Amino acid sequence: xxxxxxxxxxxxxxxxxxxxxxxxxxxxxxxxxxxxxxxxxxxxxxxxxxxxxxxxxxxxxxxxxxxxxxxxxxxxxxxxxxxxxxxxxxxxxxxxxxxxxxxxxxxxxxxxxxxxxxxxxxxxxxxxxxxxxxxxxxxxxxxxxxxxxxxxxxxxxxxxxx
Ligand SMILES: CC(C)(COP(=O)(O)OP(=O)(O)OC[C@H]1O[C@@H](n2cnc3c(N)ncnc32)[C@H](O)[C@@H]1OP(=O)(O)O)[C@@H](O)C(=O)NCCC(=O)NCCS
Numbered sequence: 001x002x003x004x005x006x007x008x009x010x011x012x013x014x015x016x017x018x019x020x021x022x023x024x025x026x027x028x029x030x031x032x033x034x035x036x037x038x039x040x041x042x043x044x045x046x047x048x049x050x051x052x053x054x055x056x057x058x059x060x061x062x063x064x065x066x067x068x069x070x071x072x073x074x075x076x077x078x079x080x081x082x083x084x085x086x087x088x089x090x091x092x093x094x095x096x097x098x099x100x101x102x103x104x105x106x107x108x109x110x111x112x113x114x115x116x117x118x119x120x121x122x123x124x125x126x127x128x129x130x131x132x133x134x135x136x137x138x139x140x141x142x143x144x145x146x147x148x149x150x151x152x153x154x155x156x157x158x159x160x161x162x
Contacts, residue, residue: 095123
């Protein structure tokens, strides 16, 4: 298994994996609010691709026997000029990891942790002292894995059904 940067040729498979990731999240949504809408696959993947281009990011894929079996995205956010003038330089960049997905039959072999580890290296090299990652609260499996590799609760988004 190798982890490498996605090229344009991989964008179709990346879109498939992004859709599977979204379907998984829809499946664990205890509020039943999320839906897989028509055309979502192309749109969501396109969003990530643009996000990566605009925010100095990268899409990594995990490949085995010429088959892509996992993916994840990293982007950077840079503070505004106003904040730059007021705060220390080392707090200016923040890394974000998104859309982490491994095909079901390949889970539990350390692939997800490995892709995240590679993205962390990328973000560190880009000068980010921290990395943020958002997990849907009912996705307890993913949360457990992230906790295992060092991610801690930072902030909470609360929701109330109206
Ligand atoms: C979350 C996800 C990406 C993790 O990928 P993964 O490849 O299964 O993750 P890992 O194998 O690195 O870790 C999973 C477990 O396998 C264990 N593991 C790690 N290396 C292993 C190895 N070499 N052999 C066996 N097990 C191993 C880990 O300790 C972890 O154990 P745990 O369940 O006790 O925490 C994957 O489960 C997934 O795609 N889920 C659906 C989509 C999703 O939830 N995405 C995240 C959105 S935020």
